[in-house]
Amino acid sequence: MSGPKICFVIGGPGSGKGTQCEMLVAKYGLAHFSSGDLLRAEVASGSERGKQLEAIMKEGKLVDMDTVIELLKEAAYKSYEEQPDKIILLDGFPREMEQAKKFEEKVCKATYVLSFDCSNETMTSRLLSRAQTSGRADDNIETIKKRLVTFESATSPVLEYYKAEGRLVSVSAEDAKEVIFANTCAGLKL
Secondary structure (H helix, E strand, C coil): CCCCEEEEEEECCCCCHHHHHHHHHHHHCCEEEEHHHHHHHHHHHCCHHHHHHHHHHHCCCCCCHHHHHHHHHHHHHHHHHHCCCCEEEEECECCCHHHHHHHHHHCCCEEEEEEEECCHHHHHHHHHHHHHHHCCCCCCHHHHHHHHHHHHHHHHHHHHHHHHHCCEEEEECCCCHHHHHHHHHHHCCC
16 A cells, blocks of 8 residues: 555543553654644644634634644655655544544545553543543543543444454553553554
8 A cells, every 4th residue: 555554543531542652652663643732733833724723722613624634644644755664643533433534535544443442440540540640621520421422422433434444453451551552563563
């Protein structure tokens, strides 16, 4: 397949996807992008697009999907030009089937879809632990419950689709991070 080797990274809040992405970057030098980081970087750049995004975000509105996909596309192709053989991790993307379809239509097909499978109990426990030091407003029990329901309902169709396509790599995220990492590397054939 020519073009970037895209790996969508999907997992519920507290599943450890960010930690696993950091470990993959540290060991293998993979590229790692999240839409939130790219949006914040574009705003910080002071570009015209960044100023428009900042206005949208200050109003508490969501940035439209086409803009998010365009930012991901730019980052993926820049990374691909620099390191054409490296897998590009898209952390927390897609969040729903429409995003997946639109990305694959406008950018390229994902090579892998990495899913970190974790029970709601484990994710809740991890998030409540994180809340003690994170200062994040969304790390409280009521919000966590809502986030888990939203995650499951939005991403279940995505996971089913990629499973049927044979591109889904499911990794249990219940173990210690080192065990999860070994299973992740095996699943991605690294």
